[in-house]
Amino acid sequence: xxxxxxxxxxxxxxxxxxxxxxxxxxxxxxxxxxxxxxxxxxxxxxxxxxxxxxxxxxxxxxxxxxxxxxxxxxxxxxxxxxxxxxxxxxxxxxxxxxxxxxxxxxxxxxxxxxxxxxxxxxxxxxxxxxxxxxxxxxxxxxxxxxxxxxxxxxxxxxxxxxxxxxxxxxxxxxxxxxxxxxxxxxxxxxxxxxxxxxxxxxxxxxxxxxxxxxxxxxxxxxxxxxxxxxxxxxxxxxxxxxxxxxxxxxxxxxxxxxxxxxxxxxxxxxxxxxxxxxxxxxxxxxxxxxxxxxxxxxxxxxxxxxxxxxxxxxxxxxxxxxxxxxxxxxxxxxxx
Numbered sequence: 001x002x003x004x005x006x007x008x009x010x011x012x013x014x015x016x017x018x019x020x021x022x023x024x025x026x027x028x029x030x031x032x033x034x035x036x037x038x039x040x041x042x043x044x045x046x047x048x049x050x051x052x053x054x055x056x057x058x059x060x061x062x063x064x065x066x067x068x069x070x071x072x073x074x075x076x077x078x079x080x081x082x083x084x085x086x087x088x089x090x091x092x093x094x095x096x097x098x099x100x101x102x103x104x105x106x107x108x109x110x111x112x113x114x115x116x117x118x119x120x121x122x123x124x125x126x127x128x129x130x131x132x133x134x135x136x137x138x139x140x141x142x143x144x145x146x147x148x149x150x151x152x153x154x155x156x157x158x159x160x161x162x163x164x165x166x167x168x169x170x171x172x173x174x175x176x177x178x179x180x181x182x183x184x185x186x187x188x189x190x191x192x193x194x195x196x197x198x199x200x201x202x203x204x205x206x207x208x209x210x211x212x213x214x215x216x217x218x219x220x221x222x223x224x225x226x227x228x229x230x231x232x233x234x235x236x237x238x239x240x241x242x243x244x245x246x247x248x249x250x251x252x253x254x255x256x257x258x259x260x261x262x263x264x265x266x267x268x269x270x271x272x273x274x275x276x277x278x279x280x281x282x283x284x285x286x287x288x289x290x291x292x293x294x295x296x297x298x299x300x301x302x303x304x305x306x307x308x309x310x311x312x313x314x315x316x317x318x319x320x321x322x323x324x325x326x327x328x329x330x331x332x333x334x335x336x
Contacts, residue, residue, distance in 0.1 A: 004080050006155065006291065007157045008069045009065060009081070009082040010065030010082075011133075013117040014093055015061070015119045018050045019057050019314075022124050028049070030132065033129075035131040035193040035196075058315040063162075067316045068158065069103055069158070071283075072288045073102035075327055078102050079102060081098070085116050086114040086136065104150070106145050115136040117138035119132070119133040120133070142171070146176055151180060157177065158188045189242075194224055214245065216279065217245070219231060222247050235247065239257060244257055244258055244296075245257050258296040270311065270312045273311065276314075277310050281310045285299070289303065305326055
């Protein structure tokens with residue numbers, strides 16, 4: 001197997017996106033801005049309600065780590081993705097959405113019976129995404145699904161925080177991280193969602209273990225995990241468990257720590273319509289940059305441009321042509 005840039009593990013989900021009003025959340029008893037787990041019957045009932053009231057905006061392959069690895073692969077990086085997908089139509093769609101471009105997986109032609117995970121994404125006029133997820137078969141991704149030989153050939157392993165919502169996936173994430181540490185592969189973790197650090201804090205801390213090489217989170221997640229309302233204080237606490245980190249701050253850009261100094265990344269002013277996938281895109285573009293030898297500054301600037309582009313339209317991913325345009329535009333600003 002050739003050298004990989006990033007080996008990732010995560011929940012494989014197909015997103016269905018709807019544009020709703022804030023009043024809908026109060027009516028339906030939904031907590032805005034968080035990812036909430038629901039069972040299949042609850043999800044079907046909600047889909048029925050949404051389909052009666054709102055046209056679907058987009059159906060797309062999703063999942064935090066998958067979105068990041070897709071972005072990395074479309075920019076030109078090589079990735080391996082461990083997940084679990086059923087042999088249903090939703091699973092077929094999910095596999096097709098990964099694209100035939102630089103992503104290897106553990107999936108075989110004969111997948112298990114069951115239901116592929118789905119995520120209902122509701123986007124409000126302020127562009128914030130709220131998600132209700134039925135994990136389906138993805139909750140059973142386990143140590144048996146890992147390809148540790150492939151992981152040992154990667155520059156980084158990348159673990160999504162959503163794994164802590166199930167016992168088997170959490171254990172798989174921990175095993176992957178420990179294997180990386182044994183084989184001198186760098187470890188990267190994303191908190192994924194404020195709900196993970198608020199309601200699954202013990203699991204998140206188990207994934208962190210003795211610390212990670214690189215952590216991705218947003219400002220809200222950093223403050224919740226650290227217990228600090230002051231951003232500077234939150235950053236200091238994040239620095240106790242991550243050698244390096246990237247904290248996205250929405251319209252304020254991002255703050256990076258390269259192990260020695262803080263680096264502010266400027267935002268790109270755009271009209272945001274959907275923040276679903278913004279953090280995933282930032283992580284994927286940033287990991288592409290650093291695995292290809294870019295400085296933290298340059299990787300952060302690329303990630304900022306890419307995430308600004310993805311929030312300008314519905315869906316968590318961009319087309320291959322859009323990735324090429326972003327990279328070409330970015331490289332044109334750098335001296336040869």
